[in-house]
Amino acid sequence: MKSRWYKDAVFYQIYPRSFKDSNGDGIGDIRGIIEKIDYLKGLGINAVWLSPVYMSPNDDNGYDISNYRDINPEFGTLEDWKEMIDKMHQNGIRLVMDLVVNHSSDEHQWFLESKKSKDNPYRNYYIWRPGKNNDGKKPPNNWTSRFGGSAWKYDQNTNEWYLHLFSEKQPDLNWENPAVRQEVVDICNYWLDLGVDGFRCDVITYISKANGLPDGKYNPILRGDEHFVAKPKIHEYLNQLNRESWSKYDTMIVGEAAGLTRKDAELLVSESRNEMDSVIEFELSLVDMKFNAIPVKLNLKKFKKIQSAWQNIPDDCWNTLFYENHDQPRSISRYGNEFGPFRKELAKMLAISYITLKGTPYIYQGQEIGMSNISLNPDEYADIMTKRIFQITKKFPPLYWLAKKVMKKVARDNARTPMQWSDGANADFSTSTPWFKLNPNYGDINVQAQLNNPNSILNFYKKIIDFRINNEILIKGSYKEYFPNHKRVYAFERAYEGKRFIIICNFKSDVVNLNCIDMNAMGAKLVLSNYANTAETFKNGMTLRAYEAFIYYIES
Ligand code: NOJ
Numbered sequence: 001m002k003s004r005w006y007k008d009a010v011f012y013q014i015y016p017r018s019f020k021d022s023n024g025d026g027i028g029d030i031r032g033i034i035e036k037i038d039y040l041k042g043l044g045i046n047a048v049w050l051s052p053v054y055m056s057p058n059d060d061n062g063y064d065i066s067n068y069r070d071i072n073p074e075f076g077t078l079e080d081w082k083e084m085i086d087k088m089h090q091n092g093i094r095l096v097m098d099l100v101v102n103h104s105s106d107e108h109q110w111f112l113e114s115k116k117s118k119d120n121p122y123r124n125y126y127i128w129r130p131g132k133n134n135d136g137k138k139p140p141n142n143w144t145s146r147f148g149g150s151a152w153k154y155d156q157n158t159n160e161w162y163l164h165l166f167s168e169k170q171p172d173l174n175w176e177n178p179a180v181r182q183e184v185v186d187i188c189n190y191w192l193d194l195g196v197d198g199f200r201c202d203v204i205t206y207i208s209k210a211n212g213l214p215d216g217k218y219n220p221i222l223r224g225d226e227h228f229v230a231k232p233k234i235h236e237y238l239n240q241l242n243r244e245s246w247s248k249y250d251t252m253i254v255g256e257a258a259g260l261t262r263k264d265a266e267l268l269v270s271e272s273r274n275e276m277d278s279v280i281e282f283e284l285s286l287v288d289m290k291f292n293a294i295p296v297k298l299n300l301k302k303f304k305k306i307q308s309a310w311q312n313i314p315d316d317c318w319n320t321l322f323y324e325n326h327d328q329p330r331s332i333s334r335y336g337n338e339f340g341p342f343r344k345e346l347a348k349m350l351a352i353s354y355i356t357l358k359g360t361p362y363i364y365q366g367q368e369i370g371m372s373n374i375s376l377n378p379d380e381y382a383d384i385m386t387k388r389i390f391q392i393t394k395k396f397p398p399l400y401w402l403a404k405k406v407m408k409k410v411a412r413d414n415a416r417t418p419m420q421w422s423d424g425a426n427a428d429f430s431t432s433t434p435w436f437k438l439n440p441n442y443g444d445i446n447v448q449a450q451l452n453n454p455n456s457i458l459n460f461y462k463k464i465i466d467f468r469i470n471n472e473i474l475i476k477g478s479y480k481e482y483f484p485n486h487k488r489v490y491a492f493e494r495a496y497e498g499k500r501f502i503i504i505c506n507f508k509s510d511v512v513n514l515n516c517i518d519m520n521a522m523g524a525k526l527v528l529s530n531y532a533n534t535a536e537t538f539k540n541g542m543t544l545r546a547y548e549a550f551i552y553y554i555e556s
Contacts, residue, residue: 143224319359
């Protein structure tokens with residue numbers, strides 16, 4: 001049944017709350033997406049990953065689902081959703097929905113039942129345990145929630161604790177229970193029957209927990225990981241979903257996979273194993289982070305080493321390529337100087353540096369116009385994770401000071417400011433005040449201005465998307481890195497059946513002279529670059545200006 005269409009695809013991720021509001025309540029919605037399908041078509045993407053639009057009390061902006069089969073009224077109705085998917089399909093755009101089934105909302109009917117009593121038929125849908133110590137007032141183990149604090153919440157009614165690896169309003173589902181797995185199969189089939197083309201599976205690597213839920217090793221932030229990341233029955237569970245649902249349709253399944261090793265990833269995505277098609281992993285996103293949390297200057301050598309290692313995974317595996325999503329800071333703020341004179345070149349160079357790699361590229365809303373991080377006061381942040389970090393650190397002034405500094409750079413809020421459609425009122429995102437602060441730079445950085453400018457970041461994205469889609473060399477070609485020890489330049493080639501693309505990106509704002517003799521590409525012809533006057537023909541000595549990047553083509 002599988003055509004593996006995703007290998008040709010370029011994805012666009014929509015975070016619906018911040019994409020486009022159609023009814024003037026300040027919250028992005030499905031009819032807003034419908035209005036912008038022509039824009040997406042014009043951009044040239046052919047698949048969308050839509051972050052959750054299901055019923056939810058929004059403790060974690062929709063990643064806490066209270067009804068898996070219906071649409072949150074603030075986003076619209078199921079009828080709106082059907083119109084949206086139809087219009088996407090008519091325009092050659094596939095739709096991949098978020099599947100959030102490591103946990104549900106605590107307001108889901110299953111959990112409301114589960115907490116009623118120990119013998120409720122739904123009790124075993126979640127992970128309940130008695131506490132430690134004689135009075136049971138100590139959590140069952142030392143695991144921490146990814147949002148900080150213990151991963152357990154005490155329930156007075158039944159004198160037991162339930163596990164929540166995210167907020168206490170996101171209780172973890174118990175995948176040991178076959179009834180839970182059957183529910184997930186049914187949910188997948190429900191949406192697949194309605195026409196969706198696949199799922200992005202939220203924190204799917206956490207679904208199987210180690211027997212006995214043992215204490216984790218000491219780690220002040222992410223304690224317990226070694227007992228639930230890709231552990232022990234995950235393959236059996238995914239295999240069941242694949243067999244009973246995903247493989248019956250022409251799907252693409254991409255799993256969000258924090259904390260995964262490459263070996264684990266291969267086991268999850270190797271085609272012969274019938275589990276998932278690819279994973280979104282975060283090794284690259286952590287390369288400029290100390291202790292997984294504190295941003296440090298990018299070390300390009302390490303960055304390239306990771307990129308190359310993933311590019312060299314076995315041929316029956318497949319990668320996802322991304323710099324941004326709704327949990328990551330904006331790439332032009334992260335990897336270069338967004339305030340300098342070369343911000344456009346920077347944004348375009350970043351696009352070349354990953355969209356030409358092997359795998360399926362993902363572009364996050366706003367990335368295509370170079371949206372950047374936002375500067376907020378502590379009380380302006382809206383994300384549960386940021387708020388929790390401030391709440392925890394507030395009692396310790398030096399830590400609070402550090403948290404404020406760090407959050408400016410890495411808070412998830414940076415990616416969640418409303419989409420900047422024009423320089424008009426509310427950036428044309430909404431007719432009323434948006435649910436979350438607009439980045440004040442929308443007067444300069446917006447879609448409308450860029451549509452009309454042939455040299456804009458947006459028009460560059462259109463070019464590179466068009467170049468990537470259906471390009472045999474980029475889809476099937478081999479990957480070879482050059483100058484791995486160079487601290488400023490990322491250079492590689494993609495080759496297929498005697499045809500080669502030579503791709504070189506200057507990650508810094510200083511000029512670089514490069515001896516390219518080893519690339520054996522003298523005479524190659526220019527295909528694309530982020531400067532207007534890059535040399536038409538490749539030479540053995542190349543000079544790269546600030547953030548300059550180019551692609552040359554040669555047959556040999
Ligand atoms: C990963 C999602 O991308 C993130 O936004 C969410 O908070 C967690 N999973 C929990 O669902």
